[in-house]
Amino acid sequence: KNEVEQSPQNLTAQEGEFITINCSYSVGISALHWLQQHPGGGIVSLFMLSSGKKKHGRLIATINIQEKHSSLHITASHPRDSAVYICAVRYGTDKLIFGTGTRLQVFP
């Protein structure tokens, strides 16, 4: 069982829709990362959170430490948002444990 669970695994949306991707983890963490991976492989770091909420453009990330849960929201989604979104957690060591990813496709 993966220590980091993401849902949904696959998500399709129409352009303009509000999108939510969820991430749950099992034990206390020092930080949670949201990453974006486009076809071709490169990974871009979107957010690093240890508490609260962060916003960057149309992206919002929240984390609830007590519930061990984080969400990534995309407002006014666009086809260029199509990618795999990965939640990764750090348990205060050198390791970053990755979730299985959410494959998002946004259609015009």
Place this chain on the structure above:
Amino acid sequence: DTEVTQTPKHLVMGMTNKKSLKCEQHMGHRAMYWYKQKAKKPPELMFVYSYEKLSINESVPSRFSPECPNSSLLNLHLHALQPEDSALYLCASSQWTGSSEAFFGQGTRLTVV
């Protein structure tokens, strides 16, 4: 400069070849990582270097040999690989290990024939 640069982007090698993957960053980061990613799977950690010293080896076979010659450079030497080693190899760096943000390279897509 917030880039992690990996070369080559693509590599095809035979099972008897010796090749190296290179990763470079100029952000002053002191932690660098190698990950292996198979298709439609999350990245799996292979090695972590902290202050140019190997701090984690995730039981990676010895045909993969990491090297950190200085704080900006991380190599992965490959020898006698198997076809199942074909994957995307990702390098990442962070200011230090622990809670700092990680920056990833574009990856090297390796095919072993």
